[in-house]
Amino acid sequence: MKQEFYEKTLTTNLIFNGKVIDLVVKDVELPDGNVSKREIVHHPGAVAIIALTKDNKILLVKQFRKPLEKTIIEIPAGKLEKGEDPLECAKRELEEETGYKAMNLKFVTSFYTSPGFADEIIHIYFTDDIEVGEVNFDDDEFLALMEVSLQEAEQLIEQQLIHDAKTVFAIQFLKLKGGLE
Amino acid sequence: MKQEFYEKTLTTNLIFNGKVIDLVVKDVELPDGNVSKREIVHHPGAVAIIALTKDNKILLVKQFRKPLEKTIIEIPAGKLEKGEDPLECAKRELEEETGYKAMNLKFVTSFYTSPGFADEIIHIYFTDDIEVGEVNFDDDEFLALMEVSLQEAEQLIEQQLIHDAKTVFAIQFLKLKGGLE
Numbered sequence: 039m040k041q042e043f044y045e046k047t048l049t050t051n052l053i054f055n056g057k058v059i060d061l062v063v064k065d066v067e068l069p070d071g072n073v074s075k076r077e078i079v080h081h082p083g084a085v086a087i088i089a090l091t092k093d094n095k096i097l098l099v100k101q102f103r104k105p106l107e108k109t110i111i112e113i114p115a116g117k118l119e120k121g122e123d124p125l126e127c128a129k130r131e132l133e134e135e136t137g138y139k140a141m142n143l144k145f146v147t148s149f150y151t152s153p154g155f156a157d158e159i160i161h162i163y164f165t166d167d168i169e170v171g172e173v174n175f176d177d178d179e180f181l182a183l184m185e186v187s188l189q190e191a192e193q194l195i196e197q198q199l200i201h202d203a204k205t206v207f208a209i210q211f212l213k214l215k216g217g218l219e
Numbered sequence: 220m221k222q223e224f225y226e227k228t229l230t231t232n233l234i235f236n237g238k239v240i241d242l243v244v245k246d247v248e249l250p251d252g253n254v255s256k257r258e259i260v261h262h263p264g265a266v267a268i269i270a271l272t273k274d275n276k277i278l279l280v281k282q283f284r285k286p287l288e289k290t291i292i293e294i295p296a297g298k299l300e301k302g303e304d305p306l307e308c309a310k311r312e313l314e315e316e317t318g319y320k321a322m323n324l325k326f327v328t329s330f331y332t333s334p335g336f337a338d339e340i341i342h343i344y345f346t347d348d349i350e351v352g353e354v355n356f357d358d359d360e361f362l363a364l365m366e367v368s369l370q371e372a373e374q375l376i377e378q379q380l381i382h383d384a385k386t387v388f389a390i391q392f393l394k395l396k397g398g399l400e
Contacts, residue, residue: 210391
């Protein structure tokens with residue numbers, strides 16, 4: 039289907055083929071017939087999990103993020119492996135990063151993080167039914183698990199320690215559910 | 220200040236220096252002494268504006284997003300120019316993209332969109348005090364303005380026509396404000 043304001047690809051130039059992302063530059067024909075360049079990052083997509091413990095604490099992971107040169111606190115998340123089902127990925131990543139198994143994961147929503155330059159999509163899941171499993175970090179992953187109340191999470195936003203789109207979304211989602219007693 | 224789980228940069232390799240983004244690959248020393256690679260996109264940062272008309276409609280813009288090969292509907296937004304104050308940028312972008320001038324913009328929050336691979340930060344502003352100004356698109360920008368109710372916006376999320384982090388955030392923000400009557 040032709041999309042409104044469609045930009046036709048004239049040429050595609052692969053600049054970088056990485057471990058996580060690829061970068062391409064495309065010459066496109068604009069709706070008025072002029073030509074412009076689009077710089078585009080391809081990403082495999084990701085999942086993130088809003089998980090509550092039996093005493094209504096939110097599971098968070100503290101992690102150094104090299105692009106920011108900063109340690110921030112996020113909901114558990116991870117990249118999709120090739121051909122992986124997002125729900126299976128969410129189960130796997132939750133257990134690998136937090137040591138908790140989800141008995142039941144409910145799809146919440148999905149969104150593109152940066153549609154201007156990247157195709158990364160995040161699929162968000164929710165669970166309040168978790169049991170102790172087994173932690174198993176990736177080789178290059180260093181994380182600390184935290185379990186915080188909704189009120190503490192809101193303070194972490196104030197302090198800019200929670201500072202990324204999916205985690206700010208998650209806290210709003212929990213507030214809209216009517217808070218956590 | 221040394222951050223928890225800090226990853227020391229060993230080498231930095233500039234792969235691409237673009238019009239919008241740069242790409243670098245860094246060799247880093249992990250907390251356990253091993254070495255890994257980080258693929259990092261540098262972005263100038265952006266602003267986005269949650270703007271309500273006098274009859275409580277949300278201003279949205281429909282735009283083709285080449286990375287997604289899809290036309291989606293977003294709150295007005297734009298990239299920071301070098302050294303530009305985010306508040307000034309928000310005023311400028313709102314008028315350029317929608318033709319409305321904000322008399323008053325309130326900072327809501329900021330978040331990183333993709334902290335795993337990019338340093339893009341979005342600063343979000345809110346206004347319910349706008350007046351007719353002058354549209355002035357960028358040369359390579361093709362947009363259609365929409366004014367929708369909160370209920371219509373929620374349907375657009377269901378239809379995945381609203382499908383990006385900042386706009387999903389904006390709709391949640393308006394719901395948390397207690398809806399729009």
